[in-house]
Amino acid sequence: MELIKNLKWRYAVKKYSEEKVSEEKVDQIVEAINLTASSCGIQPYRLFVITNPEIRKRLGEGSFNAQIHASSHLLVFAGFNEISSDYIVDYIEMMEQQRNLENGALNVLKDTLVDYFSVQTPDQNVIWSDKQAYIGLGTALIAAAELKVDATPMEGFDPKLFDEVLGLSEKGLHASVILSLGYRDNENDFLASAPKSRLPISKFSTKIN
Template sequence: MELLQDLNWRYAVKKYSTEKVDEQKIELILNAINLSASSCGLQPYRLFVISNEELKLKLKADSFNGQIAESSHLLVFAAYNKITTQNVQDLVSLTAEVKNVSIESLDGLFVSIDSFFRSRTDEQNRHWAEKQTYIALGTALVAAANLRVDATPMEGFDAELFDKLLGLDEKGLHSTVILSLGYRDEANDYLANTKKVRIPLEEMVHTLN
């Protein structure tokens, strides 16, 4: 299957070339992320796409991940700080518009989702939102591989610095995980031509019939 070929091709690139990714491919990856699975359909995160070289250098700061600055584009997945009733109302309004139904017909949906999040602490909802970003990250990795765009997911970054430079706190967001995009520098990346290492499928998968 092409999907398995795509996934076997990809790896976490350690060294990028200076070649830039075409904006059309970036747009396709962003559309794939937007179509990613999301609990309740709430999509409790926003995505920041950074190609500005000066800003990427500032964001790298003292991080050991040089890919932050070397990448063609850097994607920052920023989760909601809290889930509000307005967030839920916005989802219901959008659902009514897209599905061409009345908002009143979705009262049950609104009450169900809103009551769930209001029954939990802000910290619980913040943690939930963070986990949702990783589902989107997974979609981004598959989409990038399909387009033969290299990608490196990273948690090794200064979240406080990112939040400050991108003004995330005033937007009600916080950086959770980042993804660099670009093209591998095969001559200088020690992983570029090595085989992917994964445990055998029979060890990974436990089938219960």
């Protein structure tokens, strides 16, 4: 399986070279994220792809992660603060159209989701949308590895600063997790030659037959 080779090749890069990732490859990674699964299928997060150097410098202020500004691209996964009825209604309408269904064919699904999310607290919504964003993050890591693009998933950033700089609150979003893309600096990244460290599969996974 080629994927295993690619996953052995990847690691969370600390130091990137100056080389830029082509827009074509970035677009493929974004498409892979868009195609990944989400609970109820309603994609309750949005993605920001940032190259602007000034914005990235500001986003990295106070963080130990130089990769926020010193990489080719920065992806910000931004979860919804609220799963509104309007959002669900519009999404289900789009689903009906894309699946060539009659208007109202997915009313049961729509009503179930509207009822379910209307009684969730804001905190529950945030936790749920963050979980979905992390599925996107996992898919991005795999897609990047397949394209031999390096990537670093990061939680070490200031979410309040991200909200402020990117105007996320006004959009009903918050920064969930981020991912830098680029190419490893083989000579100056101390992890570039480090062997992977993982549990033996026998400790990590249990088969129950």
